[in-house]
Amino acid sequence: MNHNTPLTPAAARPARHLPGAQRRVLSTAQLRSLGVSPGERNEQCRSGGPWQQFLPGVYLLHQGPPTSEERLHAVLLYAAREVTAPAVPAQPEPGQPHRPGYREAMITGLAALTLHGFASAPALPSLDRIDVLVPRLRRLRSTGCAHVLRAAALPTPEEATGVPVAPVPRALADAVSQLTDAGTVRRLLSEAVRAGHCEPAAIIRELDQAKLLGRPHVADAVDALLAEGRAIAEDRLYAMVREFNLPDPVWNVDLRLPGGPHLGGLDAYWPQQAVAVELDTRAPRQDEDAMWSEYTRKREHLERLGITVVHITPRKLREGTEQQAAVVRTALMASGDRDPAAYVVVLPR
Structure with missing residues (x-):
């Protein structure tokens, strides 16, 4: 059984609209909309069967470990209030894959920074858990590789590799809240500014709202960030005078x-x-x-x-x-x- 194993024949045809990993990771509701009964689902997940339950209400349609992409979609399926797109959508535009949306859930923390392209963030396979951001009042608990974080008001998500991710300042704050190594914190904050992801002010605002500036290793990293941010701004000012x-x-x-x-x-x-x-x-x-x-x-x-x-x-x-x-x-x-x-x-x- 490999990662391209399809749904059962009855459900295979309508699931073809889903791209890649989303065809191999489905929720209970999605399976039901595809005509898979609870009995058939349980039969497929029996010991030695072709499927497995990966998270509560989320199924991998193959045996063996999930890919990093499958883990991301599984965590989002678990955390989202609902998948906003229908299971059998209208025909997408040529060349445009159909992508279901995940309502009130987005990847954040280190996984989001990796998806944003941070070289100093760890590779996805090395992360034991994936942070997912949901509204504060959601009754949802962390389980398996899904680590639930909450926000009074969700930021507008951005898309990276086909999944919704928190903007860089918020993802940084969520990552820093769980980090104790001063060097790691400083490298992440520095890369955010040096690589042009965002300005220091946006990062510090999120850290302040998360009440992280009182931690000594974070305060030290912020001082270095401000100095580096000013140096970068001065370099841009020099370049502006020269280039124009x-x-x-x-x-x-x-x-x-x-x-x-x-x-x-x-x-x-x-x-x-x-x-x-x-x-x-x-x-x-x-x-x-x-x-x-x-x-x-x-x-x-x-x-x-x-x-x-x-x-x-x-x-x-x-x-x-x-x-x-x-x-x-x-x-x-x-x-x-x-x-x-x-x-x-x-x-x-």
């Missing part, structure tokens, strides 16, 4: 009034045009209102002195570099139409 042929600014400077107070640090400054760029790399775990007030006060003070401040987030730099370059270029070109700025002292930061 903007005039060279002075980098990483402090401004002061002559003999007066410190005005604040800036990531880039064009003295002749009195235009500044400031990267917003605030950590969500900080008091956002207080931090935003500080940003606003500094910008308003500089603008009263005639200095234009362009405020850029790392996400804007990553997703809209050309647009941000156009904003800076417009500010530089408009400098000739403004009154001269006050004289300020520019110091290295």
